Amino acid sequence: MSSDTVQEPIRPxxxxxxxxxxxxxxxxxxxxxxxxxxxAATWWLRSILLGVLVDLQVSGTLGETxxxxxxxxxxALLLPAYRALQxxxxxxxxxxNGDIIxxxxxxxxxxxxxxxxxxxxxxxxxxxxxxLFIVLNDVAVxxxxxxxxxxxxxxxxxxxxxxxxxFIFCVAEIFVLIWGLVVAIARLIxxxxxxxxxxxxxxxxxxxxxxxxxxxxxxxxxxxPLTGLPIIRDFPLEWYAILALTLTYGAYVAEVYRxxxxxxxxxxxxxxxxxxxxxxxxxxxxxxxxAVRRIIPPLLNxxxxxQKDTALVNVIGAIDAFNQAKIVASNHFNxxxxxxxxxxxxxxxxxxxRFVDRMIExxxxxxxxxx
Amino acid sequence: xxxxxIVNIEKRFGPxxxxxxxSMSVEEHQVVCLIGPSGCGKSTLLxxxxxxxxxxxxxxxxxxxxxxxxxxxxxxLRRDVGIVFQSYNLFPHMSVMENVLLAPLKVLKMxxxxxxxxxxxxxxxxxxxxxxxxxxxxLSGGQQQRVAIVRALAMDPLVxxxxxxxxxxxxxxxxxxxxxxxxxAKEGMTMLLATHEMGFARDVxxxxxxxxxxxxxxxxxxxxIFGNPQQERTRAFLKRIIEAGRL
Numbered sequence: 001m002s003s004d005t006v007q008e009p010i011r012p013x014x015x016x017x018x019x020x021x022x023x024x025x026x027x028x029x030x031x032x033x034x035x036x037x038x039x040a041a042t043w044w045l046r047s048i049l050l051g052v053l054v055d056l057q058v059s060g061t062l063g064e065t066x067x068x069x070x071x072x073x074x075x076a077l078l079l080p081a082y083r084a085l086q087x088x089x090x091x092x093x094x095x096x097n098g099d100i101i102x103x104x105x106x107x108x109x110x111x112x113x114x115x116x117x118x119x120x121x122x123x124x125x126x127x128x129x130x131x132l133f134i135v136l137n138d139v140a141v142x143x144x145x146x147x148x149x150x151x152x153x154x155x156x157x158x159x160x161x162x163x164x165x166x167f168i169f170c171v172a173e174i175f176v177l178i179w180g181l182v183v184a185i186a187r188l189i190x191x192x193x194x195x196x197x198x199x200x201x202x203x204x205x206x207x208x209x210x211x212x213x214x215x216x217x218x219x220x221x222x223x224x225p226l227t228g229l230p231i232i233r234d235f236p237l238e239w240y241a242i243l244a245l246t247l248t249y250g251a252y253v254a255e256v257y258r259x260x261x262x263x264x265x266x267x268x269x270x271x272x273x274x275x276x277x278x279x280x281x282x283x284x285x286x287x288x289x290x291a292v293r294r295i296i297p298p299l300l301n302x303x304x305x306x307q308k309d310t311a312l313v314n315v316i317g318a319i320d321a322f323n324q325a326k327i328v329a330s331n332h333f334n335x336x337x338x339x340x341x342x343x344x345x346x347x348x349x350x351x352x353x354r355f356v357d358r359m360i361e362x363x364x365x366x367x368x369x370x371x
Numbered sequence: 372x373x374x375x376x377i378v379n380i381e382k383r384f385g386p387x388x389x390x391x392x393x394s395m396s397v398e399e400h401q402v403v404c405l406i407g408p409s410g411c412g413k414s415t416l417l418x419x420x421x422x423x424x425x426x427x428x429x430x431x432x433x434x435x436x437x438x439x440x441x442x443x444x445x446x447x448l449r450r451d452v453g454i455v456f457q458s459y460n461l462f463p464h465m466s467v468m469e470n471v472l473l474a475p476l477k478v479l480k481m482x483x484x485x486x487x488x489x490x491x492x493x494x495x496x497x498x499x500x501x502x503x504x505x506x507x508x509x510l511s512g513g514q515q516q517r518v519a520i521v522r523a524l525a526m527d528p529l530v531x532x533x534x535x536x537x538x539x540x541x542x543x544x545x546x547x548x549x550x551x552x553x554x555x556a557k558e559g560m561t562m563l564l565a566t567h568e569m570g571f572a573r574d575v576x577x578x579x580x581x582x583x584x585x586x587x588x589x590x591x592x593x594x595x596i597f598g599n600p601q602q603e604r605t606r607a608f609l610k611r612i613i614e615a616g617r618l
Contacts, residue, residue, distance in 0.1 A: 267456065267458060267460045268460060268462065270418075270423055270456070270460065271456065271460035271461075271462070272462070272473075273423065273445075273449065274421055274423060274449055274453075274454045274523075275449065275453075275473070275474035275478065275522070275523070275526060276446050276447070276449040276450045276474055276478040276526065277446070277473070277474060277477060277478055278446055281477055281478075285473060285477065286462055286473075289464050290462075290463065290464050293464070
């Protein structure tokens with residue numbers, strides 16, 4: 001292996017040529033111009049909105065103050081644009097002095113400030129576009145969806161009916177948790193003798209995942225009372241909805257459970273079985289406790305869908321928030337009460353969505369740490 | 372009648388023949404090392420003895436009692452046959468103590484206080500009593516593997532199967548695990564280990580078996596296998612081990 005003669009390296013000696021910094025003044029100027037244009041648009045829209053406030057009979061110091069504050073806030077766009085320009089100028093000066101490093105640093109800073117300007121300017125533009133859409137055609141959109149007097153008048157009625165939705169999804173979620181696990185275990189029963197059970201569980205999952213929730217609610221809600229079966233025919237409407245949603249979401253959640261159980265590595269099962277634990281004990285003490293931790297994010301996602309699908313119960317005539325809002329809407333020929341329902345659903349969903357995000361993030365961190 | 376007898380077993384994974392009439396035996400208080408190239412079936416043999424894999428022919432007997440084939444209660448068999456895996460396989464959602472306690476409580480239905488006393492004594496023996504409440508991911512690989520050994524010992528098995536228990540460990544952690552195995556050997560625990568640690572095998576083994584071609588190709592005391600192997604294949608295998616600097 002070793003030799004005493006020092007060999008000439010075969011690879012030729014090469015040098016790297018330093019790249020000169022790019023000019024940032026143009027970018028900074030464009031950013032400044034963009035910022036000024038967006039600010040002008042904001043103040044123009046402000047003048048329109050002031051007229052609208054009078055139109056909607058909600059003019060007053062409060063609305064005007066909010067508008068003024070928002071318009072003044074748009075001036076903040078000038079700050080990053082101005083900094084970009086300054087950094088770009090310093091970069092130019094440094095380059096003329098022959099200080100390439102300083103020129104690079106200033107150029108990079110200028111470009112960063114430019115991106116800040118563009119990012120925030122685009123965001124402001126989007127908000128302006130939405131506001132403009134609402135007030136177009138003599139505030140047609142605004143009057144149809146956001147007619148404040150009607151929203152305030154009907155809020156109590158709609159909010160009370162929303163408790164029906166809350167009741168349905170809370171009870172359904174408990175049933176779904178249990179029923180989904182039962183179906184998942186049936187789907188995973190081992191061995192040849194378990195085949196018929198597995199097939200039935202698979203068929204159930206296939207059917208109810210394919211069946212739109214609205215149809216299963218319709219069939220259960222109108223069909224079961226018609227059958228005249230004792231006890232079942234006397235269920236209140238909410239319980240038909242709970243039953244239908246449990247059947248539908250039980251199929252989804254069974255698949256979530258199954259993927260969770262299957263994601264636990266074989267070696268865990270082998271370790272548990274090798275200690276003498278039975279199949280059921282292995283599931284109970286080793287596999288399911290680990291699986292449940294992993295499936296909480298997808299499970300919560302399914303629960304959010306379930307909560308939203310409680311609005312479908314209006315097809316069987318249950319007076320939930322949506323149905324109540326529709327009644328109000330048709331009485332007043334205005335959809336603003338339905339906006340209230342939309343708002344209520346969104347409000348209960350957002351914290352859960354954030355919670356799911358955080359759980360997923362935590363899981364990813366843990367996986368990275370383990371890997 | 373030997374303590375553990377493996378008689379003429381056949382094992383196939385699909386078209387792949389793992390064992391083709393493999394026979395061997397282990398006496399009580401013996402430490403038997405299985406050596407051989409990757410894929411020769413060392414791990415599979417251990418998993419067959421423990422009932423984690425099915426065999427297609429032949430039989431395995433423990434104290435003369437057939438432990439393979441239909442009608443065997445694998446759950447009770449596994450109380451008597453402990454196994455430790457290459458990748459530790461501790462239960463990550465349980466603390467060290469809970470890992471050790473699970474089987475004695477749920478399988479042997481042992482009283483909790485008694486089980487805890489015993490588990491603590493075992494943990495003390497491997498110097499990890501301070502880690503009883505920690506979760507496995509807070510332990511080094513060597514510590515996890517020591518806990519895995521204790522978890523198997525807590526069932527008070529008749530024989531321990533060790534499946535390349537140091538292969539996944541960083542080199543500086545290997546000795547802490549091997550020292551425990553050495554202690555167990557001194558006590559007279561019957562053990563069957565699949566291993567790549569040839570030096571260790573030479574030290575502790577009562578018998579070394581070289582697996583090749585689905586059979587025990589050569590077996591004998593370690594001095595013979597490592598010092599004066601009779602078979603060409605054994606010599607070739609050991610030569611490669613020595614070239615890699617592992618003996």
